[in-house]
Amino acid sequence: MQNFCGNTRREFIWQTGAGFTGVALAGMLEDSFFKANAAQPFNPLAPKKPHRDAKATSVIFLYMYGGPSHIDTFEYKPALNGMDGKTIDVKTFGRGGKKTSGRIVEPRWKFKQYGKSGKYVSDLFPNLAKHVDDISFIHSMTADSPIHGSAMIQMNTGKIQSGAPCMGSWVNYGLGSENANLPGFVVMLDPRGGPISGAKNWSSGYMPAQYEGTLFRSQGSPILDLSRRAEMSDPQQRRILDTLSQYNSEHALHNKDYSALNARVASYELAYRMQSSAPDATDISKETLKTQSLYGIDNPKTAVFGRQCLLARRLVERGVRFIQLYSGGAHNDDNWDAHGDLEKNHNLHAGETDLPIAGLLADLKQRGLLESTLIIWGGEFGRQPTAEYAKGSGRDHNAYGFTMWMAGGGIKGGTTVGCTDEIGNKAVEKPFHVKHLHATVLDRMGLDPERLTYFYGGLDQKLVGVEGAEPIKDIML
């Protein structure tokens, strides 16, 4: 990235302050860091060599906030046919607490087989279904909490309590960013609102702020404070920066031991460049109408998520490591949290996302990007096979078993691993935990989940937890 004017190594010392948090980072960064040219200050987002051969270089996490129902989307449960309304003995655990029986709500959508793999997909996803041969489904996901806040924190950070860095932070910490002019971890929210716990879902926790997710708006100025103020023209801003640089360079001359001062001078130029490079990344007018239509941007129903999916592709092209899109925001039926009317809720959210996701997969594939881009789809948990209330089709949360799927970089398409029991209540075959999913993502990105550590609070912290976790081999190429 930048060569800050050939300074001494003083910045290390100077930046240290008392900072030493990165003890174990040393282990991880080893070569790239220790063999760094003496004149180059350490840039934590500089591209780093992965631990091993990387199958993917970017991640797009399509986050279905609220928890989509697995038995209404991708896990076909014919045993439920004809059981609607029957009360059965079943152990469930949701926001309504632990229950031992419940009234079956039969899946509200028909399933059909698609592709060479003959994968069953419900009518909620007619477009996405065409890509099943590129997708690997994990039907036996489990999480530790059936409550939105803690379950989301776990899906994003591996822990059910806040304070730890997110997967996007870990990936950037491990690999750095290939584009200095854009953030390495980008989050786009549903316009209806952020998720519960807000910024905790893209926090870098105990890691420095560079690793935090940057909120990207899909319209207008993408990043906070990125655009020049309305009253300021480009030449005017340039004049400020140039004069500033004169003052600051002179100050740096008087403080030769501290190259961080030069780094700050350089950071203003970087910021200036970001002002044009980030809006350029979000300018979809440069895309053909055909491409826009592929993502459903020409249809009001799919326009918002379609636009975000298209931006995700444009960010991947520009070397952004980790992009997370939220389908669903705020509370209640503004997201996938179908406690009341299941049909109304899922028709809405699947309807908004089916075509855009299909478009994203198709577009990445035709551009040869799918094999280096890892796509993840899913929410913080699934939903129960039984009804939550005496009346209606609403389902409560279910962390005992649910579906997530992955596609692209290093993923074996057309495969399915694990399953829940015959009514879809609990993972029974090859159960996987959130941390296995995380291990898989790290592994595909060329990072060893056991070696990607960060020393904090007396411990070598890991995304996959102290005890570690193996990647899900069944779905890996």
Next chain:
Amino acid sequence: MLLLRWSKLFLPVFFVLTLIGMFIPTQKVVQAEGNEKTSAAFFDKEVQPILQAHCLNCHGAEKKIKGGIDLTSREKLLKGGDNGDVVALSNPETSIMLDAIRHGERKMPPRGKLPQSQIDTLEKWIKMGVPYSINSSGVVKHHGPPKVDEEARKFWAFKPVNISTVPQVKNHAWVINPIDAFILAKLEENKMVPAATADKTTLLRRLYFNVTGLPPAPKEIESFLADNSPDAYEKRVDLLLNSNQYGENWARHWLDLVRYGETNSFERDGLKLNAWKYRDYVISSFNSDKPYNQFIKEQLAGDELEKTTRDSMVATAYYRLGIWDDEPADRELSYFDQLDDIVSTTGQAFLGLTIGCARCHDHKIDPFPQKDYYRFMAFFHGINSYGNGSASQRVVDGEIQELKGIVNSSRKPDEKKLRELEVKAQEYDRDINNINQKIGRIESDFQPKLPGGQIDDFKQDIHKPLLFEKHLGKLISKEEYEKWKELIKQREELKKTRPLIRETSLAVIEQGPKARDTFILVRGMPAAKGDKVDPGFPTVMVPPTTTDPKIPEPDAKARSSGRRKILADWIASPENPLTSRVMANRVWQFHFGRGIVRSSSNFGYMGTPPTHPELLDYLANQLVANDWKLKPLHRLILTSNAFKMSSKSVPIAVAKDPENDLLSHFDLRRLSAEELRDSILAVSGNLNLKKTNGPSIYPIIPREVLAGQSVPGSGWGKSTPTEAASRSIFVHIKRSLALPILQVFDSPDPDSPCPSRFTTTQPAQALALVNGDFASEQAKVLAEDVLKTVGNNSSNQVAETLRRVFQRHPNQDEIDRGIRFINDSIQKDSLNANEAFQRFCLLAFNLNEFIYLN
């Protein structure tokens, strides 16, 4: 983006070698007879803990010795491994072991490089010819997690604080007080000299920021420069230490350590009622120079002291500041998570120990068996789980502590006054109850009518107005809803008149005189109960023969078990080897930018050893000798010559001591987030110093940032512009919503304790200070204020602006450059004079000389 921070641990190897070269005679292979004792001590004290923590699991285990390399004795080590010699005594530099620990061709430990200080130690050891201890007949027997034994007890941090002898130096003239002797002795030993003394204005600026977190005002600088009395500087030190701003600044350091936040973090991130009273308590404790041992006792056991006070009750909010899941999936686990948060925070903040790492198994690095964790936790095992609202509020008896008199003393309670107060308080209770009933009626009428899941949603306060509005005119009439809103408002108003006798605060609450039984939890799982344990101190810190501390049997009516007081007394004791060292080190850290022990919350094996161990012990002793008061310690440090050194290093310093371990000069540092925001307000003449306590403030957060919340804007109130211009320590800390200007400059994530801040340099900071609302608005304020002060002349305006941000007189070149900027802005960018000057003010906030401290 770039970040500049990171530590000495990343120093490339050749620098390390330079350092080693300085300290160790390189050709020394065979030990001289007289040296045996010291080298054995070196092995015991420094080498063995590293071997135990990182090497012996694979290279000393009984069953399998990896690579045939056995490190358990000198003899075995010198025998070499399957592939030959491990250590080359004749040419240590070529030793395979050296290459491996440096992560050269080989990499040991394989899971991550050791911290540089430990690599240094092992290098030194190899070059000494790998001496083993004579005490243990040269054999290390143990493998696996570190054991608590005599060896462990000999680790420097667990040994009693030494009475340090002030060393002799050659350059007597440089020594103002003993601190200087300790610093200079090490420099002289390494043939180095201290940097020159900083000039008066630089020094004054440093002093102001370090003590108050604020820049000196121009007239404060002038009066200092004009004061030629010999104690001009010392007078200023005293003045600042006695200002309110001192406590406001130093309280922030403490709040970092105890992960202070005013909300619960995730899920609904609910408000912790009255948390700000704890913040005020910390500020006033620093300002009144409360003895540190008392400060400890109040926070840990303020409710169990012989004489509780309002403050000591408020102090126990310490236990309530952590993150809290309002809807845990597993209640029992959540309960233990909260205790874990308390154990970890207490260990790190007060003792510099990461004992929290022994929750699931024996500590992997330090000598804390898992049992020690649970014995430590048992002190807290009477504490009730945190709860929202009144569940964690306790009457602190603000007004009546004194009236109640003292049991068994001549001071009798003032019954009459107490009765009067009680009658008034009961009126208040009645009014509150009335309103609550009315509110309750409207809500309980509405809630059952809600469809499906909304019934549950309605239980949360933040959803109530939303749900009312959603069903307005259908499930609830407009009039009813208006009535509800009015009642809520009335209740808030009424609460402001709460009689002091009813004053409540966030505080610790125990279940009664009997604490819960404590069991070791196998792998940390609440369901897997192991042996029962009693409260006890970390084994390594007490003599082997010590029995568990006696907890006096509490009165049957007591509100708590009395356990925490026993712990507090032990931590706050002058005999505790860690407490005074850890605190003295923190005081040093915030004056010099780094502690004598850099890892200021980790004094364990993985911590960085003290660069000046004798000085650390000297300061620790000083702290205790001064009745645990901090101000005398500040004064000692601030008036030393060491503190007054220039940040300009002497020529050889950078090459010889790149980390400035020896403190040959002062290290330049960036202002902290709070210092920077407060400085911007201060130089604009806009800083509201009148706010010195009370509920937190809510500076404006841009809409884009609020959009990240599930209910945008919720939990973020409105402050008047004057209130919003108060110091940053009064900004509301909502865990899931940080004030951008503070966050971007590395204010810590309040979910976990933060012993030292990051210092990043990233473009987002430039964007905030050039394009952001806060900087632009303050630039206008600064421009207006300067205009008011010096009038229309642009030369005077530039000079005055620079004088304020530099906190010195600018030179003519600097002024001319500013005038040119303004003229060009007017002529070439078609701005009017006012606009052009405002731009210059914005520029001024971005000057490195403003943002950094020499």
